Amino acid sequence: MTSLVPRQAGTPAGRTDAEQVTEAWLANRRLSPHTRDAYRRDVAAWLAWCADRRADPLRATFLDVNAYARALESVADPRSGRPLAATTVARKLSGLSSWYDFLVKLRAVDANPVAGADRPYVSRDHSATVGLTPAEVDALLAAAGAERGPAAVRHRAVLALLADLGLRVGEVVGLDVTDVGAERGHRSVRFVGKGGRPRRRALTPAASAALDAYLASGPPRTSGPLFVTGTGARIDRHAVFRLIRRLAEQAGIAGAERLSPHSLRHAFATAAREEGVPLEDVQDAMGHADPRTTRRYDRDRHNLDRDPAYTIAAARARRSSA
Template sequence: MSVVPRQAGVVAVGGGAEQVTEAWLANRRLSEHTRVAYRRDVAGWLGWCAGRELDPLRASFLDVNAYARELESRVDPRSGRRLSAATVARKLSGLSSWYDFLVKLRAVAANPVGGADRPYVSRDHSATVGLSAEQVDALLAAAQADEGPAALRHRAMVALLADLGLRVGELVGLDVGDVGAERGHRTVRFVGKGGRARRRVLTAAAGAALDAYLGVRPAGADGPLFVTASGARVDRHAVFRLVRRLARDAGIAGWQRLSPHSLRHAFATSARAEGVALEDVQDAMGHADPRTTRRYDRDRHNLDRDPAYTLAAARVRRAGF
């Protein structure tokens, strides 16, 4: 499906779908993981259309609704459960962006996903399995007790996930040159979600774990920070397996459902529980919307944090009691 000129500056879509999708992705600042997901989501829609001899350029919101309802009835082969509302909504969101691109190219008059009935996804809920601060401590202890040629690498990766709350893509995307110092702080620089350049400080523990790993890192002086024995960049799947194995070793219940993102959730929850301001946690996590940060805070409904207690204590102080 290629984009070709038509009359009066209007464009049509025909040929290879891959060309249109790649042009759309090249027009956006996305991580490689997101690009892979978007390619898969658009390919799924085009396959669905082909199976019904439906021209995707003539699809209406009714067709998108039918596709969404079919997605909601599908079973994820990995989990054995139906696709969640969040997963369906994400697929439709990517598809909507694809059609927005076609609208700008004047290949279609309107975005059919815009009028579709998308599943409701609460902004106050996340399906990620979280960890308590004590469970994070136990997981870090398991990493410390880990043995083998990759043990130091494992400790450094888990320390960065736990102490900085990095996304797994941010972690595996780090290069040696991203580690540095700034105004007395040891730092790491990386490209966050949305293509935004970001920097974070290294805690003493994370810095020590990273230094120990760099002392035995098998590759050259530059290139990927976390590498395999052959010098290849560690991929996100290896980090998923590592987190689950260490959680199992630490005796954490439900270790099979944990992910590197569980540590990111724990970072937000623990930071808020320790009194870190919401805007500071938001900045650290790279969230554009504070509501996203609040969703990561698993302890936000704790009655101990009700501001009524703070106001009452202040009233007592004013009264001189």
């Protein structure tokens, strides 16, 4: 691959031109560390695919991208053994498209080959995440509450933020001690949401108590990561995945091995809508730019008990009896 950007001072020796371009592209975008790593892997996989076929990524066409997409669809997910989901393939192509958009701006390529490619259809009304009922969330919290040992208070605090606030796992593990505070009579937590947007949420009494108990369980800390391991390192998302599945298994929740922290985020949205919280308030709480995304998280949205026809008929009955 020809050089697209000048080698920056301090660039590690041996870093390829493609890697330099990728790092420049990532630095130009507001992304979470997790998303940044995922995009980096996606571009590296595309470049490796091109290299295996002696294809020049700078001369790739939509036909090459189509062939790559079909190859991805035939790859087995190492976690499930099944072919990659359409959402996963679409996400990989989305990252690759953004990378090519950056190359277009650099005038390294004339056009984005992903733009004309045949991407998998992903319904905005569908999510592959396994959800949880309110009773199952209660059982999960009860399992965390029954734990004993030095890590138990940390587990309860992590679960409280996931269940009561519906935060993303990356938002939880990325919290620092200084992010917990108080605003206008509310205990609150500040964090960087998706897209690098600074956000804040109110802590429920249960979440506040769980955090206080966790912070009081160790030596006083005024800075650094909020949730740490026994060695003082920041906990990672994989540890939270394992925690959710272990507690779900202890609680006897069906399909525990398929649950994730995102299952609690879906449960938060569903419960909030079921309790009558307006869609726009749930959307704001979850940090969604598009209300259609919030609706997809609402697992009970197709419940016929919530059909607005009943509300209209009830209003008409009240008018006729007045």
